Amino acid sequence: MEDMSKTNFSISYDGPSLKDGSMDVRDLAPALFAIGQLFDAANKEINGEKSEAKVHVVATQKGSFEISLDLFQGSIGPAIDFFSGDKINAALNLKNIILGSGGVGGVGYGLFKFIKWVRGRTPTKVQNIENEITRIDIDGDVTEIANKVWELYQNPVIRQAIEKIVSPLKKEGVQSVVMADKKNKERIEKEEYRSFEYRDLDEETLHDNTIEKTFSINALSFNPDNKWRLYDGEQTYSLVINDKEFLDKVEKGKGFAINDILVCQFRMKQTMVGSKLKSVYSVEKVISHRQTQKPTPLIPD
Numbered sequence: 001m002e003d004m005s006k007t008n009f010s011i012s013y014d015g016p017s018l019k020d021g022s023m024d025v026r027d028l029a030p031a032l033f034a035i036g037q038l039f040d041a042a043n044k045e046i047n048g049e050k051s052e053a054k055v056h057v058v059a060t061q062k063g064s065f066e067i068s069l070d071l072f073q074g075s076i077g078p079a080i081d082f083f084s085g086d087k088i089n090a091a092l093n094l095k096n097i098i099l100g101s102g103g104v105g106g107v108g109y110g111l112f113k114f115i116k117w118v119r120g121r122t123p124t125k126v127q128n129i130e131n132e133i134t135r136i137d138i139d140g141d142v143t144e145i146a147n148k149v150w151e152l153y154q155n156p157v158i159r160q161a162i163e164k165i166v167s168p169l170k171k172e173g174v175q176s177v178v179m180a181d182k183k184n185k186e187r188i189e190k191e192e193y194r195s196f197e198y199r200d201l202d203e204e205t206l207h208d209n210t211i212e213k214t215f216s217i218n219a220l221s222f223n224p225d226n227k228w229r230l231y232d233g234e235q236t237y238s239l240v241i242n243d244k245e246f247l248d249k250v251e252k253g254k255g256f257a258i259n260d261i262l263v264c265q266f267r268m269k270q271t272m273v274g275s276k277l278k279s280v281y282s283v284e285k286v287i288s289h290r291q292t293q294k295p296t297p298l299i300p301d
């Protein structure tokens with residue numbers, strides 16, 4: 001570590017379920033792993049394969065759930081010239097382009113703030129202008145960012161890692177995620193989570209609505225990655241359930257049966273990639289479960 005530059009930042013998750021300073025490892029571990037993926041992929045995007053970035057966990061504290069992290073950045077081969085600065089500033093510059101002002105004279109946004117500004121919209125015009133600045137136009141809403149922020153935004157590995165970092169917001173009782181250092185603080189609220197969901201830049205969202213809907217169970221799965229089959233009285237939907245509390249009950253063996261009734265928050269998302277339409281259905285939360293009078297045991301997929 002002696003030849004690597006170093007800087008520090010923190011990430012905290014806050015909400016009613018975290019006030020005791022504890023957090024489910026199944027939610028925390030993927031998010032922490034994704035932080036390492038984010039900085040590693042961002043460093044390689046900017047500096048190439050002859051550079052490495054590492055993130056180390058330092059400490060935790062109560063109140064919400066906060067973790068202090070050290071970011072180390074250095075070259076594997078010959079020394080690199082990141083933003084024309086020496087190696088003492090290299091880690092700071094890498095962090096700043098993701099969390100801060102974007103790394104070029106404070107113009108525009110860092111990556112997290114830019115994703116919040118985009119709000120899942122598709123840029124209609126992208127223009128590279130002078131002094132390493134990119135101008136983004138979304139139907140007349142215009143901003144300017146550093147070229148390097150735009151490069152990171154287009155990297156699928158980076159975007160998918162960021163989605164995992166904020167994914168605990170999907171869990172009931174987690175209201176916000178904050179990534180901060182001494183100068184910068186980026187707060188993402190629960191209602192902003194969908195802005196951080198990764199999708200291909202060529203994919204256009206046509207509809208994305210969540211409604212309350214009642215289903216009967218046709219088939220369930222004990223594997224959270226597999227799809228359930230739910231019937232609404234007219235058609236059967238094959239979909240994923242994203243409600244972790246509900247899936248925990250299934251894993252712990254709570255009884256469910258064919259024709260049981262689920263009242264759900266049902267999400268319908270329709271997109272277009274090129275000339276192809278795509279519809280994705282999911283249950284974001286199971287509001288209530290009612291057993292039928294004469295349940296027939298289910299055989300899981």
